[in-house]
Amino acid sequence: xxxxxxxxxxxxxxxxxxxxxxxxxxxxxxxxxxxxxxxxxxxxxxxxxxxxxxxxxxxxxxxxxxxxxxxxxxxxxxxxxxxxxxxxxxxxxxxxxxxxxxxxxxxxxxxxxxxxxxxxxxxxxxxxxxxxxxxxxxxxxxxxxxxxxxxxxxxxxxxxxxxxxxxxxxxxxxxxxxxxxxxxxxxxxxxxxxxxxxxxxxxxxxxxxxxxxxxxxxxxxxxxxxxxxxxxxxxxxxxxxxx
Numbered sequence: 001x002x003x004x005x006x007x008x009x010x011x012x013x014x015x016x017x018x019x020x021x022x023x024x025x026x027x028x029x030x031x032x033x034x035x036x037x038x039x040x041x042x043x044x045x046x047x048x049x050x051x052x053x054x055x056x057x058x059x060x061x062x063x064x065x066x067x068x069x070x071x072x073x074x075x076x077x078x079x080x081x082x083x084x085x086x087x088x089x090x091x092x093x094x095x096x097x098x099x100x101x102x103x104x105x106x107x108x109x110x111x112x113x114x115x116x117x118x119x120x121x122x123x124x125x126x127x128x129x130x131x132x133x134x135x136x137x138x139x140x141x142x143x144x145x146x147x148x149x150x151x152x153x154x155x156x157x158x159x160x161x162x163x164x165x166x167x168x169x170x171x172x173x174x175x176x177x178x179x180x181x182x183x184x185x186x187x188x189x190x191x192x193x194x195x196x197x198x199x200x201x202x203x204x205x206x207x208x209x210x211x212x213x214x215x216x217x218x219x220x221x222x223x224x225x226x227x228x229x230x231x232x233x234x235x236x237x238x239x240x241x242x243x
Contacts, residue, residue, distance in 0.1 A: 007170075007232055008035035008063055009225040010216040013049070014182055014191060015040065017219040023052045025222040026059065034222075035063040035215035036078075043069065054081065062086060063167060063215045066108070068094055075104050086167050086213050088136035091121035096130040109136035109166040112156065114145035119152075123159060134164030137209055138217075140189035143173035143201050147188050160209070167213040170232060172198045191219045196231045207239040 011026075011034050013019045019041075026034065036053075038046050053059060061082035066075070066089050078084040087108045089095040099108050110132055112122060126132075137160060146153045172193050177186040193199070214232070216225050 005210060005212050005214060005236060006033075006062065007214045007229050007236075008033055008216065009222050009229060010035040010037055010218060012037045012191060012217060012219050013040045013045075014219055016181060016192065019049065020052070022222055023049075023056070026053075026056050029222055029226070031222065032058060033060045033062060035065075035217075036061045037065045037215075037217055038070075039065050039067050041067075046074075050077070050081075063088075063213055065089075065215075065217075066095075066098075068092070072098075072102060072104075075102065079104070088167060088169075091118050093121060096121070096126065096132070099132060100130045105131060106133050107166070108132075109134050111136045111138050111169065112141050112145075112160065113138075114141050114148065114156070116149070116152075122156075124162060127163065134166040135160060136167045136169060137165045137211070138169035138171070139202055139205060139209070140169070140171035140173040142205075144188040147173075165209060165211045167215065168209075168211050169215055169217045170199070170202070171217045173201045174198065191217055193218050193220050193224065193228055196228065199228065199231055199235070202232065202235050203239075207236070210236055210239070 011019060011022050038049060041049060061078065062085045064078050064084050064087050066087050085107060087104060088111050089099060089108060091110050091113055099105055102108060112135060145156055172190045173188050174190060177188055178190060180187045180190055216228060218225055
């Protein structure tokens with residue numbers, strides 16, 4: 001029997017993503033649910049973002065990426081106004097302080113960034129210390145880590161396998177490094193989908209890595225993300241049938 005996995009189109013807010021235009025698309029495509037990544041917006045822009053989203057009737061936002069200057073009252077607002085069920089944070093000390101005190105602690109998951117300086121904040125010991133609910137498994141980060149840090153990759157896999165995977169990010173991981181404006185460097189993982197086959201790297205991961213809440217984190221238009229969603233659904237369906 002197939003699972004009840006939910007794949008959400010993602011409203012990203014990187015400089016390369018026209019988030020205002022994406023909000024117009026929500027109405028045009030009659031979307032009822034999205035994931036929200038206000039990761040690159042300061043408070044004043046987030047207020048504009050929320051104001052525009054409030055104008056869309058019956059819109060739900062089950063998944064939200066929290067950024068470091070967000071407070072509990074914003075989580076309250078998102079939960080009350082848009083029915084947010086699941087949050088993720090980056091693995092940093094200041095985030096863990098927030099999580100440890102939050103009433104939403106049991107639904108805030110920690111993302112697997114792969115830079116070496118983050119390793120001290122992403123391990124089973126610190127998860128226990130701060131009573132972290134589990135992991136937000138970003139597939140593109142994990143695939144990039146295998147390429148960038150193959151010696152450490154098995155340890156990261158063990159941490160993931162021993163933790164609850166509460167949600168996922170789905171972006172792109174290229175076979176060769178490409179220039180990424182966000183970090184001004186050539187890297188493997190990207191938030192822009194050039195062709196659907198750029199998602200084929202997902203096929204290598206076990207079905208157990210795919211949670212019930214999957215958020216597409218792409219700068220592409222929602223129309224393009226709908227094609228990506230179908231492609232991802234086909235990959236997951238094949239995994240479910242052959243697991």
